[in-house]
Amino acid sequence: MSVAAPARSRRRSALGWVALVVGLLVVAFVGGSFVYGGYSQRAVLDPESAGPDGTRAVVRLLEQQGARVVVARDREAAERALAADDATLVMRDAPMLSDDTLTALADRARHVVLVEPRSRALSVLLNESTLGGFSDGSAVRADCSAPAAANAGAARTGELMTPGDEVTGCFPVDGEFALLTADRPDGGSVTALDGLSVLTNSTLPADGDAALALGVLGQTATVVWYVPSPADAAPGSAPPTLGDLTPPWVTPALLLLIAATLAAALWRGRRFGPLVVERLPVTVRANETTEGRARLYASARDAGHALDELRRASRARLVRLLGLTDRTPATEVADAVAERLGADRSVVRGILVDDTPTTDRDLVAAADRLRDLEASVRAAVRPEGTTR
Incomplete structure (x- = not known):
């Protein structure tokens, strides 16, 4: 055997150990990011996402109609955009914002559209309205006087809501409604609808969804699409992460488990020399x-x-x-x-x-x-x- 063969074998062995260590570090990093970093499903209802659950198609339609769409990925950017122009605020649920902060942000906009309404936002911005059940996803007539809904005619329904005082309901299904809207004293309005059944790239072409989306979102020349960020929360009011909720012994246990895995790999993975090729006892024709x-x-x-x-x-x-x-x-x-x-x-x-x-x-x-x-x-x- 040549001298180069053992050297090559040692290099392969060293590369194998390096690959094992790198793999364990990657697993630890990914696990740590899930445990301590939090996770958000950004693609859902994201105005810059071209996926089935994104909303880039409706943004392009608004721009073709002459509207200017500003994507704000934090509260400060949304406030600056709303202060610069008379605009429509489009926003998902923002659990990190307090009731007062949510109201103050909505007051800066001419019109407010909640595309992922939740109980707290409905209660604060739509006079104690509440969430209801779910429809079968079929198209329903508007059956209301709201211009945007009436012009759309029929649209798909998904999550349903129950209106509060002085709140108009559209697209009725068994006593509940797929769209709620209420006028504000300043001449603006607050509207709530299930964006997943109307605004996404996959649902927008169905029935009157596109007309409804343009009617609700295109009420002003500027649309501020606010994508809430966990950093928008006030100090001390941010929701706890999974790392905050786990007991203090979890991190030492994970480190101990990684160390034990490395020790077991070193113990059981040793080889005492190069592999030996064994000759077959029989040659089969x-x-x-x-x-x-x-x-x-x-x-x-x-x-x-x-x-x-x-x-x-x-x-x-x-x-x-x-x-x-x-x-x-x-x-x-x-x-x-x-x-x-x-x-x-x-x-x-x-x-x-x-x-x-x-x-x-x-x-x-x-x-x-x-x-x-x-x-x-x-x-x-x-x-x-x-x-x-």
């Missing part, structure tokens, strides 16, 4: 292996796999006959054979790829067709009387 596999296929009555083996070998020979590469897909091999023979492509593809035998008789017939096809190609490539 290829034809015996082939016959053995054939008996297995026959006993399992698996004509499909048996034909696949025959096709694989036949295609390999046809590839060499036609001068194709070994990586040529089976369908392209079939097309090349059909072109060479001037035959129907679908028939050749059936022989080489598609036909599925169900009985032994079908298997024998398919094997005969393979043999005849291969003989025809060989005759076309090497005409009688020529040699290579």
Whole structure:
């Protein structure tokens, strides 16, 4: 054995340990981020997301109608945008904001649209309105005088709500409503609807959802789309993270578990030298292996796999006959054979790829067709009387 072989073996061993340590660090980092960092599903109802639950499509529609959409990803940015212009505030549920902060933010806007209403926001901004049940997602007529809802005609419904005092309900389902709206003394309004059933990229094209979205969101020339951030919470009012809720012994236990895993890997993963290649006591001839596999296929009555083996070998020979590469897909091999023979492509593809035998008789017939096809190609490539 050369001197370089042990060196290569040591390098491979060292790289293996490095990969193990890096993998454990990555697992620890990801686990720590989930436990102590919190997690938010940003793509849902996000105005810059093109996913099924994003809302970029409605933002593009608003911009095509001449509206300016400002995406604010924290409260301060939303307040600055609202102070600069007479705007419509669009916002998801913001549990990190206090009631007073939520009211103050809404008062800065001309119109407020809650696209993910929750009980607290409905109670604070819509006169003690409450959440209700869920509809079956079918389209419902507006059946109200609110201009945006009336112009939409019918729209999809999802989460339902119960209106409070002086709150108008639209799209009724069993006494509850899919949209609530109330006028404010300053001439503005507050509207709540289930954005997941109306505003997302996947639901916007359905029924009158697009008309309803434009009517509700496009009431002013500027739309401020506020995406709440956990950092918006006032000091001491932020909701606790999973790390805050876990007992203090969890972190030492995790560290101890990682250390024990590393120790076990070092203990059980040691190797006392290079691997030794053992000679096989018996050499099996290829034809015996082939016959053995054939008996297995026959006993399992698996004509499909048996034909696949025959096709694989036949295609390999046809590839060499036609001068194709070994990586040529089976369908392209079939097309090349059909072109060479001037035959129907679908028939050749059936022989080489598609036909599925169900009985032994079908298997024998398919094997005969393979043999005849291969003989025809060989005759076309090497005409009688020529040699290579």
